[in-house]
Amino acid sequence: MAETPxxxxxxxxxxxxxxxxxxxxxxxxxxxxxxxxxxxxxxLAELESSGLRGRGGAGFSMGTKASFLPxxxxxxxxxxxxDESEPGTFKDRELMFKNPHLLIEGIAIAALAAGATRCxxxxxxxxxxxxxxxxxxxxxxxxxxxxxxxxxxxxxxxxLVVHRGAGAYICGEETALLDSxxxxxxxxxxxxxxxxxxxxxxxxxxxxxxxxLMNVPIVIDQGAERYRLLGxxxxxxxxxxxxxGCVQRPGNYEVELGIPAREIVYGLAGGPPxxxxxxxxxPGGSSAPLLTAAELDLPYSFEAMAEAGSMLGxxxxxxxxxxxxxxxxxxxxxxxxxxxxxxxxxxCREGTNWTVKMLGRVLSGEATPMDLDLIASTQDRxxxxxxxxxxxxxxxxxxxxxxxxxxxxxxxxERARIGRRAAEPVEVxxxxxxxxx
Amino acid sequence: MSGVDGKSAGPAAAELPRPEDxxxxxxxxxxxxxxxxxxxxxxxxxxPALWAxxxxxxxCTPEGIRQAAAVIGVTPAHLEGVxxxxxxxxxxxxxxxxxxxxxxxxxxxxxxxxxxxAFREAAGVEPGASRSADGELSVEPFECLGACDIAxxxxxxxxxxxxLTAEDAATAVAELRAGEDPLPARRLADRPKAGGS
Numbered sequence: 001m002a003e004t005p006x007x008x009x010x011x012x013x014x015x016x017x018x019x020x021x022x023x024x025x026x027x028x029x030x031x032x033x034x035x036x037x038x039x040x041x042x043x044l045a046e047l048e049s050s051g052l053r054g055r056g057g058a059g060f061s062m063g064t065k066a067s068f069l070p071x072x073x074x075x076x077x078x079x080x081x082x083d084e085s086e087p088g089t090f091k092d093r094e095l096m097f098k099n100p101h102l103l104i105e106g107i108a109i110a111a112l113a114a115g116a117t118r119c120x121x122x123x124x125x126x127x128x129x130x131x132x133x134x135x136x137x138x139x140x141x142x143x144x145x146x147x148x149x150x151x152x153x154x155x156x157x158x159x160l161v162v163h164r165g166a167g168a169y170i171c172g173e174e175t176a177l178l179d180s181x182x183x184x185x186x187x188x189x190x191x192x193x194x195x196x197x198x199x200x201x202x203x204x205x206x207x208x209x210x211x212x213l214m215n216v217p218i219v220i221d222q223g224a225e226r227y228r229l230l231g232x233x234x235x236x237x238x239x240x241x242x243x244x245g246c247v248q249r250p251g252n253y254e255v256e257l258g259i260p261a262r263e264i265v266y267g268l269a270g271g272p273p274x275x276x277x278x279x280x281x282x283p284g285g286s287s288a289p290l291l292t293a294a295e296l297d298l299p300y301s302f303e304a305m306a307e308a309g310s311m312l313g314x315x316x317x318x319x320x321x322x323x324x325x326x327x328x329x330x331x332x333x334x335x336x337x338x339x340x341x342x343x344x345x346x347x348c349r350e351g352t353n354w355t356v357k358m359l360g361r362v363l364s365g366e367a368t369p370m371d372l373d374l375i376a377s378t379q380d381r382x383x384x385x386x387x388x389x390x391x392x393x394x395x396x397x398x399x400x401x402x403x404x405x406x407x408x409x410x411x412x413x414e415r416a417r418i419g420r421r422a423a424e425p426v427e428v429x430x431x432x433x434x435x436x437x
Numbered sequence: 438m439s440g441v442d443g444k445s446a447g448p449a450a451a452e453l454p455r456p457e458d459x460x461x462x463x464x465x466x467x468x469x470x471x472x473x474x475x476x477x478x479x480x481x482x483x484x485p486a487l488w489a490x491x492x493x494x495x496x497c498t499p500e501g502i503r504q505a506a507a508v509i510g511v512t513p514a515h516l517e518g519v520x521x522x523x524x525x526x527x528x529x530x531x532x533x534x535x536x537x538x539x540x541x542x543x544x545x546x547x548x549x550x551x552x553x554x555a556f557r558e559a560a561g562v563e564p565g566a567s568r569s570a571d572g573e574l575s576v577e578p579f580e581c582l583g584a585c586d587i588a589x590x591x592x593x594x595x596x597x598x599x600x601l602t603a604e605d606a607a608t609a610v611a612e613l614r615a616g617e618d619p620l621p622a623r624r625l626a627d628r629p630k631a632g633g634s
Contacts, residue, residue: 251631
């Protein structure tokens with residue numbers, strides 16, 4: 001099965017990174033069309049009927065989200081979420097680096113649709129090389145009149161600033177992103193009010209992922225009807241899938257939504273090296289519950305992943321082969337969320353901390369089989385109990401690992417206990433009443 | 438001292454360092470003021486200002502933080518709080534060159550921990566420390582850097598390199614010490630899209 005390149009067409013042509021090269025491929029045609037032919041309401045209707053869903057993780061309808069912003073004269077904001085930090089995800093990095101003007105055009109059109117005049121690209125600080133490319137592209141777009149006080153001499157004003165973060169996974173959460181952009185620590189806010197009503201500086205704010213916004217010029221240029229021809233009923237268009245882990249050809253592949261996941265993992269990425277078997281896979285970044293090898297035949301779409309109890313998330317497939325210990329994978333995953341928890345909500349702060357400790361005890365032989373139930377129930381107590389979903393993002397995959405690979409956890413636990421007992425025979429032999437326990 | 442007179446709700450004037458008391462170097466001040474001009478509210482320049490301080494001094498020095506706070510008009514405590522939240526801000530001096538090795542899931546499955554050890558060994562960074570004894574290099578594990586396509590990988594002075602072997606780590610350290618551009622053939626920037634485009 002081949003790729004379906006819309007966003008990644010000619011991606012390796014260096015000319016695409018320049019304004020002239022982008023324009024030569026029809027770039028900014030959609031923005032001209034949006035300004036000349038379509039009212040904001042029509043743009044919103046077009047985006048909504050295209051079926052375009054958010055590519056950052058939640059998969060919410062992009063047009064519907066934009067239509068939540070109140071109408072009328074007021075300062076409205078658009079934030080492009082380029083804080084791509086979900087482990088396994090690297091699509092926005094390559095897209096922005098190689099096709100920066102498609103993002104700028106998408107931001108300009110989305111801003112017209114939502115009535116936003118001040119726009120920001122919040123890019124993670126680690127992507128310094130990418131931010132440099134964006135800085136140059138934004139400068140070019142201003143000079144050519146695609147951004148500024150009067151976009152293409154219309155009365156539309158679209159200002160765009162590239163804002164570099166400084167290293168915090170939590171800033172990909174939209175309200176933490178807003179706090180960070182306001183110059184604070186990146187702590188999530190209580191919702192509601194949602195950012196569409198009260199976001200940046202208290203004003204209505206539209207927040208969209210890079211890849212979502214890059215689809216906007218394509219939707220407007222082709223028309224919603226034609227865009228809908230790609231993908232499935234509930235998952236329109238293409239998805240740039242980041243495939244990594246135990247595969248021979250890791251990388252970004254743009255596929256039509258709904259093709260079998262097996263085609264992506266084996267057909268495009270080559271499957272695990274040395275003909276090893278796939279043990280499990282994350283379908284949407286490390287926050288997505290693990291799926292098994294049998295589930296590789298499912299269509300890769302928002303709805304099929306949800307029905308399987310996981311999620312398409314950011315569209316990052318991490319392949320785990322038979323050589324990898326699921327318990328060590330669980331510990332590695334939990335450690336990440338523990339480190340990145342902002343500490344504001346107790347279930348997340350303490351839950352990630354204790355999960356790391358308990359998984360560590362499984363591997364060091366200090367756990368008992370009952371601890372596996374404790375690990376599982378700890379996850380259940382995090383889900384839905386915090387301001388944002390960072391804690392859930394650990395609880396869901398860890399919960400899935402303990403459920404789906406329980407026997408492997410039990411085996412590792414016993415093996416580690418035997419190893420520990422063998423190393424410390426005297427302590428174990430002590431009668432209880434004489435021991436120091 | 439705030440609120441002693443019971444009149445002001447915000448930080449008292451005494452808490453805010455005055456620009457004339459902090460001697461902010463002119464070029465640093467210029468960068469911070471340029472950042473302030475880009476945002477509807479000047480506080481948004483907090484993170485760009487800390488970046489500017491870090492570039493100027495090599496790390497977020499207490500003095501640099503005071504200077505930036507004075508230029509923006511926020512308390513140094515606010516800026517310190519912000520700086521300590523984000524992993525890329527250095528609150529103590531680092532090596533002249535910085536190596537961040539990704540040890541997250543995809544890099545870990547592809548040997549990220551061994552790569553970290555190789556960098557540490559080549560640079561002479563003791564376990565538990567992050568800086569080499571000669572102060573030339575910092576080597577630190579880092580959370581997913583968003584480059585699992587080149588696992589195992591590292592960011593060297595904020596540029597991405599991968600996939601890397603233990604030998605690459607030794608070469609990179611030698612090249613950095615010699616003042617050369619490390620591993621030109623391993624730069625992510627020059628890598629074509631997987632499967633062609």
